[in-house]
Structures are given as structure tokens and as C-alpha cells.
Amino acid sequence: MNLKSNLDNPIFKVVSEAGEELGIDVYVVGGFVRDILLKRPSKDIDFVTVGSGIELAQKVAEKINEKQVSIFKNFGTANIKSKGFDLEFVGARKESYNRNSRKPVVENGTLQDDQNRRDFTINAMAISLNKANYGELIDPFEGQKDLKRKVMRTPLQPEITFSDDPLRMMRAIRFATQLQFDIEPDTYEGIVQNIDRIEIVSMERVSDELNKIILSNKPSYGFKLLFHSGLLKKIFPEMVDLHGVETIDGKSHKDNFYHTLQxxxxxxxxxxxxxxxxxxxxxxxxxxxxxxxxxxxxxxxxxxxxxxxxxxxxxxxxxxxxxxxxxxxxxxxxxxxxxxxxxxxxxxxxxxxxxxxxxxxxxxxxxxxxxxxxxxxxxxxxxxxxxxxxxxxxxxxxxxxxxxxxxxxQPPVSGEEIMNAFNIAPGRIIGEIKEAIKEAILEGEIQNNRAEALELMYKLAKTKGLDKVSGNN
Incomplete structure (x- = not known):
């Protein structure tokens, strides 16, 4: 399949020319490709090159006369914000994981290596920006078919994908919720088998995915997936405690978990x-x-x-x-x-x-x-x-x-006014007078206006033994 007609943003030609000048292959990858096929708007564009992503970004910036390039040397990535688009550049890489960390050991790799490390088939597609096959869809894991079937599936074995990076379990449920997709049975089983691995992920990252689920059109779908997979018990047990119905003497209460989702x-x-x-x-x-x-x-x-x-x-x-x-x-x-x-x-x-x-x-x-x-x-x-x-x-x-x-x-009379009126220092009595004025307004004993509040202030002060200072009104 060729998607050349979908690459109408001038930036694609610029990136293609930059890659050619540097003598490196360049591709659009990930979510932007998925969203083209779903006919969804997207402002985030990821480019992968079989070479240096930083060099490619610098060459692109030069060609579009963009002065600001954010470079992240430790990750080999660079970012350019241009005309409302967020452009990310990275060199193709392959990854290996230590069991106790979701931070991979990264090496330079091929486009195939880069697609292998992607989380789901629908995010593992690429579009060539190279002169020989510009616009060609490269889809080694049949992500296009999964889009049509509306299923989430991992490119490699789910157990490996989720054990290597357990945050992908949250991402699977988040994408399924946002897109209203099913999770393919083996992929879902991979989540169930790896729920304990979520413990190595920072809570900030987990909550970020959780908030994206909550911001979807129908978040109850995501919460049901989290609940039935066992992930919700790991990250938010208080919500799981809402589940269940108890009956005594024929009297039952409603299931407060499902009520909350509704x-x-x-x-x-x-x-x-x-x-x-x-x-x-x-x-x-x-x-x-x-x-x-x-x-x-x-x-x-x-x-x-x-x-x-x-x-x-x-x-x-x-x-x-x-x-x-x-x-x-x-x-x-x-x-x-x-x-x-x-x-x-x-x-x-x-x-x-x-x-x-x-x-x-x-x-x-x-x-x-x-x-x-x-x-x-x-x-x-x-x-x-x-x-x-x-x-x-x-x-x-x-x-x-x-x-x-x-x-x-807002109190019609401030604490400073009370102090000036009676020439007293800050203290408990100021708060007592302000609180009494507020309560009188809320109880309807006086109107919420300055004149009635001042009148009450003087009455209250008299009961507390305060004298009005000459010249103050």
C-alpha cells in the first residue's frame, strides 16, 4: 500500500530531502501512521532514521530555518516544534532489558529492529520517505489488519513485551479504551500473567496512563479491563473494594464499583x-x-x-x-x-x-x-x-x-479594618468578629453588605469590651 497522498504536510518532503542529503534512510513511524489509517488528526510525528536522529533533526531545522532544536544526547533523540506540529527524531534501535528495570539497553539497529521493539502492531507500522519507495507502507506485523479488526496485539510474544516493559500493559488498556478496540486473547492473557511486573514502574507513569483512560470518551471500558485483568487491584485497591454485593435477610445493596463507573x-x-x-x-x-x-x-x-x-x-x-x-x-x-x-x-x-x-x-x-x-x-x-x-x-x-x-x-469587613477601628493588635478576637459576621450573613440575620456588617462589628466589639477609636468610622 502506498500512502503518498496522505503525506500532504510539506515537512515530509523536507525530511525526505534531508535524509537523502545525509545519505540515510528515513521513515515516519508509530502513532502518526496509525492515525492516518484511522483518519484521525494528529499533531505528533515521529521520524526514525537508520542513522543519527540528532543529525537528521539538525539538518531539517536548517532547511526550515528553525533555530530551536531540543537535543537529548543520552537517548539519541531530538525534537522540533514547528507550525503546531511536534516532530520527534530518533535513530533506529534495538533494545534488551534487565528483569528489574523497564529501562532498556539500547543499541543502533535496523528499521526491522525498531519495529520489533514497538509495543503493539498498530503502532509498529512505518511509511518510507525514501526516494525509491516514497509513501510505501511497511507493515511487518499486519497492523493494518488489526486496525480493521479493531484489536490490540503485541508484535512479539506478549509475555516478553509486557515483562520487558510492564507500562505497556497500561498502554494496551489505554489504547483499547481510546479507540474502543478489543485486546486480542493472547495479548490479554499476557497482561494477566504479568500484573506483578507493574510494581517496577513508577507510579507517575502509571497515573499518567490512568488519567488518559479517564479522559477517554467512555472510561468505564478501561476500568473494567483494569479490574478483570487484576491490574486495578495492584494500582488502586480502594476502587476494587467497591466491588461486590452483600445480602442479609433478603436485602442487598447495589454494586458500588459498577455504580461508580456509570x-x-x-x-x-x-x-x-x-x-x-x-x-x-x-x-x-x-x-x-x-x-x-x-x-x-x-x-x-x-x-x-x-x-x-x-x-x-x-x-x-x-x-x-x-x-x-x-x-x-x-x-x-x-x-x-x-x-x-x-x-x-x-x-x-x-x-x-x-x-x-x-x-x-x-x-x-x-x-x-x-x-x-x-x-x-x-x-x-x-x-x-x-x-x-x-x-x-x-x-x-x-x-x-x-x-x-x-x-x-468576601467578608464586607476585613481584619485590618477591625484592628484600625479599635486600635488592637492581631489576635484571636479579630477572627472571632469576622467569623460572627460571616455566620450572621449566612444565617440571614444581616444582609451581605458593608453597612450592616459594620453595624454588627461595633455591637460585637462592645460585648467584648472594645472601644471605638476616635476618628474611625
Whole structure:
């Protein structure tokens, strides 16, 4: 097969000419070739040369008048960013592995050696950029057939591929999820047989692949593959603990693992935000440790939202996820995910609405997306009832927010103003006055404005024995 007509980007001609001038063979390899055949756009282009990838990159940069070339001598690779494309250059190589490391011993090799070391057949195809056969597809492992069959398969024996570089097990599941492909039986069995090998891979690399699965259109597919292969137990046992149904006196609870996957897929239909998707994954993570059976009411999970929120930092730390505002965002949504549905009652007070708006802040809209996604009943009447209830809550929130503006609450009176008004040094009393003003606003005792806040400040100060400083208002 010749794919010359697909090489319409001028960079391919430039690389071809550079290779010819250097007297080396040059090929496009990997994901870009796969994506051409899948008719998917791609901005990452990998070039392999039977020679020096660094020299080829420098020659290409010279020809396109690009000053910036990133060179990685230890790996024999170079990178050029040009016109929105990420161009990677490497010399063809063959690899051998030590059992205790996924870092290979690398030697110069042929194109065939380079294709042999690729992870999957669909990523092991190459297109020649050489004058004699420009555009010709080189497909030694029938990757094109596997694309048509929609299967993931390793070029060599799966046991060798996955034992050598166990991260490839995560990549197999990630590609299967992103492309909605099956994993060929022998390849899948190779994953099952090598799950213990994932322990030599850094958690950062594992989590990077996990996040790519989570960012796919239907991440539940990837999580099911991780679960059934045994990999999920190795990397994220807390999620596996959600699996299973227990029955006592004929009363059962739902399988919280599959419920979580449904919530995750539901969120994915409304948002591409990775950390909202993580909130969906973790919203019920504390159900196993909070599970109790009450003969009168059946199964309960009291406090799972609070305990779940407390579990979030530990899980993020173990998975090497960021321990910054992203983690605090997930923690907040896990803690609050039951609150909106509790506000459905007709007699609910504005105070309760204000407190939710205050605690959720700018994340209230994401919280409502999570709450809607949490409705996984197969009973359509029940689903419609819950959705109608959420609309009622949102109407109440809009009314209260327009009136009281507490979503992005800022104290009408600052600590510095309190100190100046009474000529006092920083101390506990400042925080007590600020907290009392905030509580009065949230309780609806005063309006969220400066005049009423100042009036209350002076009243509070009087009860604490503070005198107004002359000249301050």
C-alpha cells in the first residue's frame, strides 16, 4: 500500500530531502501512521532514521530555518516544534532489558529492529520517505489488519513485551479504551500473567496512563479491563473494594464499583474536566468502610461523604496526583455530593441554600453535574423525579444567590479594618468578629453588605469590651 497522498504536510518532503542529503534512510513511524489509517488528526510525528536522529533533526531545522532544536544526547533523540506540529527524531534501535528495570539497553539497529521493539502492531507500522519507495507502507506485523479488526496485539510474544516493559500493559488498556478496540486473547492473557511486573514502574507513569483512560470518551471500558485483568487491584485497591454485593435477610445493596463507573461515564457526557471525573471516581470511595446493616432499614453508608473526603489526600498522594488545588477541588466535591438532594424539601430555608453556595463557591455548577450523574437508577420515573428535584434546587440557589451573593463570599469587613477601628493588635478576637459576621450573613440575620456588617462589628466589639477609636468610622 502506498500512502503518498496522505503525506500532504510539506515537512515530509523536507525530511525526505534531508535524509537523502545525509545519505540515510528515513521513515515516519508509530502513532502518526496509525492515525492516518484511522483518519484521525494528529499533531505528533515521529521520524526514525537508520542513522543519527540528532543529525537528521539538525539538518531539517536548517532547511526550515528553525533555530530551536531540543537535543537529548543520552537517548539519541531530538525534537522540533514547528507550525503546531511536534516532530520527534530518533535513530533506529534495538533494545534488551534487565528483569528489574523497564529501562532498556539500547543499541543502533535496523528499521526491522525498531519495529520489533514497538509495543503493539498498530503502532509498529512505518511509511518510507525514501526516494525509491516514497509513501510505501511497511507493515511487518499486519497492523493494518488489526486496525480493521479493531484489536490490540503485541508484535512479539506478549509475555516478553509486557515483562520487558510492564507500562505497556497500561498502554494496551489505554489504547483499547481510546479507540474502543478489543485486546486480542493472547495479548490479554499476557497482561494477566504479568500484573506483578507493574510494581517496577513508577507510579507517575502509571497515573499518567490512568488519567488518559479517564479522559477517554467512555472510561468505564478501561476500568473494567483494569479490574478483570487484576491490574486495578495492584494500582488502586480502594476502587476494587467497591466491588461486590452483600445480602442479609433478603436485602442487598447495589454494586458500588459498577455504580461508580456509570457515574463516571455520565459525568464524561457533560464535562472533559479531568478532576471532575476524578470526583466521580471517588465520590463513593468510602462506602466499603462505612457499610452497616440495620435490620429495620437495610444497608446504610452513613458519613461516607465525609470519610471519602478525608481519604482523597491519601489516594492522591499514593497515586502521585497533584496535592494542590486540584486535590482540594476533588475533596470538596466528594464531601458535598449528597448535599443538594437534601435541599429538595419545600420547607428548606434560605440559610441552608446560602451555606451550600458558600461552601461550594465557584464549583457549585460542577457539583450539580456530579449530583445529576449520580442518578443511575434503571427506573425512568425515579430518574425523572430526581432530575426535577435538582431543577427545583437550582431555582432556589439562583434566587438566593441573586439576593445574597454568597457564592464568592468576601467578608464586607476585613481584619485590618477591625484592628484600625479599635486600635488592637492581631489576635484571636479579630477572627472571632469576622467569623460572627460571616455566620450572621449566612444565617440571614444581616444582609451581605458593608453597612450592616459594620453595624454588627461595633455591637460585637462592645460585648467584648472594645472601644471605638476616635476618628474611625
Amino acid at each position: 457515574v463516571l461515564d455520565n459525568v464524561c457526557e457533560k464535562s472533559n474536566y479531568l478532576w471532575l471525573r476524578w470526583a466521580a471516581i471517588l465520590h463513593d470511595i468510602a462506602k466499603p468502610p462505612t457499610k452497616r446493616f440495620d435490620p429495620k432499614v437495610g444497608w446504610t453508608f452513613h458519613g461516607h461523604e465525609d470519610k471519602g473526603a478525608r481519604m482523597v489526600p491519601g489516594i492522591f498522594k499514593k497515586l502521585k496526583l497533584p496535592l494542590n488545588e486540584k486535590m482540594h477541588y476533588v475533596k470538596k466535591l466528594v464531601r458535598l455530593h449528597l448535599r443538594p438532594i437534601a435541599l429538595v424539601k419545600d420547607d428548606i430555608t434560605d440559610t441552608a441554600i446560602r451555606r451550600l453556595l458558600f461552601e461550594a463557591g465557584n464549583d457549585i455548577d460542577d457539583l450539580m453535574k456530579l449530583c445529576r450523574a449520580d442518578i443511575t437508577s434503571k427506573n425512568d420515573i425515579k430518574v425523572q423525579k430526581y432530575l426535577s428535584n435538582f431543577k427545583k434546587v437550582e431555582r432556589k440557589m439562583k434566587e438566593v444567590e441573586e439576593k445574597d451573593q454568597v457564592r464568592n463570599f
